Amino acid sequence: MQIAIVTVSDRASSGEYEDLSGPAIEAWLKEVVTSPYETVKRVIPDGVASVRDTLIALCDESAVDLILTTGGTGPSPRDETPEAMREVLIKELPGFGEQLRRASLEQTPTAILSRQTAGTRGKTLIINLPGKPSSIRFSLDVIFAAVPYCLDLIGAGRIETDPARIKAFRPAQ
Ligand SMILES: Nc1ncnc2c1ncn2[C@@H]1O[C@H](COP(=O)(O)OP(=O)(O)OP(=O)(O)O)[C@@H](O)[C@H]1O
Numbered sequence: 062m063q064i065a066i067v068t069v070s071d072r073a074s075s076g077e078y079e080d081l082s083g084p085a086i087e088a089w090l091k092e093v094v095t096s097p098y099e100t101v102k103r104v105i106p107d108g109v110a111s112v113r114d115t116l117i118a119l120c121d122e123s124a125v126d127l128i129l130t131t132g133g134t135g136p137s138p139r140d141e142t143p144e145a146m147r148e149v150l151i152k153e154l155p156g157f158g159e160q161l162r163r164a165s166l167e168q169t170p171t172a173i174l175s176r177q178t179a180g181t182r183g184k185t186l187i188i189n190l191p192g193k194p195s196s197i198r199f200s201l202d203v204i205f206a207a208v209p210y211c212l213d214l215i216g217a218g219r220i221e222t223d224p225a226r227i228k229a230f231r232p233a234q
């Protein structure tokens with residue numbers, strides 16, 4: 062089981078500030094995922110080509126099971142993660158973005174500005190999260206129950222979670 066964490070940020074990738082969002086994802090996974098996995102980390106600039114090429118390489122060459130991206134989903138000119146997703150995904154799973162916006166709107170009115178989505182390419186599930194480090198824990202908390210079953214369905218590796226934190230939902234077969 063390989064999980065990739067991709068930080069999409071011009072300033073974090075240039076060293077203007079320290080990447081805090083990637084490490085926040087890593088810390089959350091450490092707390093919640095109880096089955097063995099390896100992490101692959103990338104910190105890349107915004108832009109369609111940068112995000113598309115990184116995601117395609119992680120799917121097609123590294124064959125990672127799950128990719129969590131953070132950043133680049135807003136309306137600013139350089140926010141192009143969703144445009145890159147369009148060139149990468151074979152099947153879109155819009156429910157992840159819908160749930161992130163629905164839940165986040167109860168916290169902040171600017172959640173309406175987010176264009177996060179998710180989907181699959183081969184046996185890889187890719188999910189976008191917002192860029193703000195403080196949004197990571199909340200975002201993963203509201204979507205992750207559906208992730209292990211989605212990985213089962215696409216033939217990716219199996220994930221177990223600490224049920225005290227996230228109860229993975231697998232419908233009875
Ligand atoms: N990876 C990150 N690490 C630390 N702080 C971040 C990161 N991504 C975003 N932030 C913080 O959250 C704020 C809002 O996030 P947003 O995604 O709009 O960043 P941004 O201004 O587009 O970053 P950039 O221009 O570098 O891509 C940023 O101003 C920054 O303070």
Ligand SMILES: Nc1nc2c(c(=O)[nH]1)N[C@H]1C(S)=C(S)[C@@H](COP(=O)(O)O)O[C@H]1N2
Pocket residue numbers: 131132133134135136140165168169171172173174175176190191192193195196199200
């Ligand atoms: N839970 C949560 N969702 C959130 C936010 C947040 O702080 N918390 N920020 C919003 C803002 S201000 C923007 S612009 C969009 C897109 O953020 P991104 O460009 O960093 O991906 O996510 C939104 N969703």
